[in-house]
Structures are given as structure tokens and as C-alpha cells.
Amino acid sequence: MPELTPALIYGVTGIAVFAIGLVGALCAQDRLRRVLALKLCSVGAGFILVVAAWRDPPDAPDPVPHALVITGIVVMVSATAVALALIRRLQSLEAEDDA
């Protein structure tokens, strides 16, 4: 049994969140919810990277994974914005077809 540290706790959290997001992305039928699920996956991956950068004692963590996660967050918001624009467009087209 490994020692209980913040790294272990949040590492397991990250894996759990990633798994939840993966299931959601595959099983959700609503488009908006699928984007939400993929976003959960990205946060889970962020957890793992931040945990990998954690040091004991925690005063000087590894800054390179931190920079990678910040880059990832910005790339994710760009991807989310494009995905949501596609969803808005699709929904408008479908509404026009129905009318």
C-alpha cells in the first residue's frame, strides 16, 4: 500500500475524471454534453501532469509540466469554441430543415 500523499489522492482523482469523461464522450447522445465530457477528459489529463510536477516538500514543483498544462488549457478553450460554433450552426440548420 503506497503512502497517502496529495500526489496519490489527486492522481487517482485525475484518472477517475478522465475515465468519466471518456465514458461520457462515447455514450452521451447530446452534442453539448459530449463536448462537456471531452472537457472533463482534458481536466483529468491536467491533474496527472500537475501531480507529476508535484514535489515533496512542495515548495519547488517542476515548472515544465505546469507550462504544458497552461498551454493545454488555452488550446482546449480554442477547440471548445470551434466545437460549440459547429454545434450552433448544426442546430440552426436542423431547425431550418424542420421548419
Added chain:
Amino acid sequence: MTDPVLVFDLLLAAAVVALAVASLSVRDLFMAIVLFITFGLLSALAWVRLSAPDVALAEAAIGTGVTGALLLKTLHHLRYVTGTLDRDPPPSVTPATPVPAPVIWANAAFCGLITLGLAAAFLGAPQAGPGFDPLVAEALPASGVEHPVTAVLLNFRAYDTLMEGVVLLAAVIAVWQIERGLSDAPAPALGEIFDGFARLTLPAIVVVGTYLLWKGAEAPGGAFQGGAVLAAVGLLLLLSRLYVPQPAHRGVARWAFVLGTGVFAGVALLVAGGGRVAFEYPAEHAKTLILLIEALVTISIAVTLAALFHGREPVALPSSGGKKDA
């Protein structure tokens, strides 16, 4: 098990996982988004516990704040085009064809396998193995800034950050193309409380955003966090109709989008001469150059995020939009 804060960690971790499950399983989409925003804020708190304040700031401001605003805007649009805007609660989206049980089981098995593999890899890996921290600490005096994360972002791995700006640029181009000619949902009624809120918070947000940018050289903060906080100014201006984007503003908006990336690339090319490679800033000017790049990148990020929130390019239609006041 001596540290009492570990109890807090366990509770926080449980809350994060529970919120993730809830945001995907709750029926009402609005509630799902609100739960997701709460999830993001608690994740940011967890990252503060893991001594990653920069990442926590970015997640809270961009990953949760801006993303949450984008999701809510999209939900508003979806309810508008499906004619369920005024119905409360809105009818939940019923799928035309439910997923067959075997497909669900196959998906679950697949996800379980991946999760097991990840867990085995994580638990098997040595904790706190050799990282880049000694290298960064050694090179930090030459970087021109005192904060290691800023040094990595703007100096040691500046290519990543430059390309990040390009990704944002690509996103805003894509959104403008996708939404071309799309009719806009009517703006939600906000009321007097919102106006008062906007008046009180707008100046404060500008100060906080600028402070984050300035502080980034020596403490947690920086261009991305500052930019996202300033983008909130744009969101508030757009929501409160204090600023309505006009077709004539498109030129300024385009310049604002490319400003950060353009100057960043320009500096890289300028310092590249005389035996140096790109991003090898001359030591005596490193801090000035980094602060200049950060300031302009902040402006670009703020304008781009606000434009991503607004969506459509402000073309000559009855109501139009596209960028925040630069």
C-alpha cells in the same frame, strides 16, 4: 496519515469526482453546465493544493470561466433555435434512437481497460521522479524573469507559447467562418442588478487583469491568466450592451487578434541574428522583451477570447458583433 490537511484533500477529491459524474448524468443541460463550472473551480483549488497556482489561475479563468460562458451562450442559442427559450424547465432532449445495450457494454469495457492501464501506469511510476526542475532552476538567472513558469512559457519553451497564439487565431478564424450568416439569438434580459454589477466590477477586473500580467514576471500569474481576466471585461461589455460590435470595427479586431502572435514572432526573428537562435533573448534586454511580448499577447488573448464568446463576425446585418473594445 499525520497531516490533517489530507482529510481536506480526500474530501476535495471526492467532490471533484462526484461533480464530474453529476455534470454528465443530470438531465437538465443548464444544471449540467453549472455543475461543470463548480467542478472546474474545485479542480483549480486542488491544483493550488498541488502547489501549481499558475495552472489553477489558468483553469479558473480560462478552463472554467471563459469555457462556462461559451457553454451557456451555446445553450441559450440552442434553446432559441428549438423554440424552448421561454419554457421552464425546458423539455429534456430525448434521443431519437437509444444506444443499444451491447454498444454501451462495449464502450464501458473499452473505457475500463484504458482506465486500468492508466491506473497501473500511474501507480507503477516512481513518484517525484527526475524532472526538469533542476535544469530550469539552473538556467533561471539567464531567462530575465524570476518566476520559473513564466520563464518556461516565454523563454525556454517559447515555441509552444507562440503556437498557442496561432491556435487561438485559427479558432477565431474558424468560428467566424462557421457562423457566417447565422442569425443571432436575442440577447437575454439582464436587469438592473446586472448593470450595477457590471459598473462595480469592470474597473476592478481591469486592475486585477493588469496586476496578474505584471506580477507574472516574479510570481504566479502572467499573460494567459491576465488575458482571460481582461476577456471577462469584454464579456461583460458585450452582455450589458455597453459595447455593440460594428462592421467597421472588424479591421481593428483583426489587428488585435494578430498583434500578440505577430510581435512574438517578430521578436523571435529579430533576436535570431548574430549567432543567436530564435528566442535566445540577449540577457540585458530579456526582461523588457518578455514583458513587451506578454503585454501584447495579453491584449490579443483578451480580444480573441471575447470574440470567441461573441461568435459571429460583425458583418452588415441588422444586429452584428465580433470583438471587444480594444
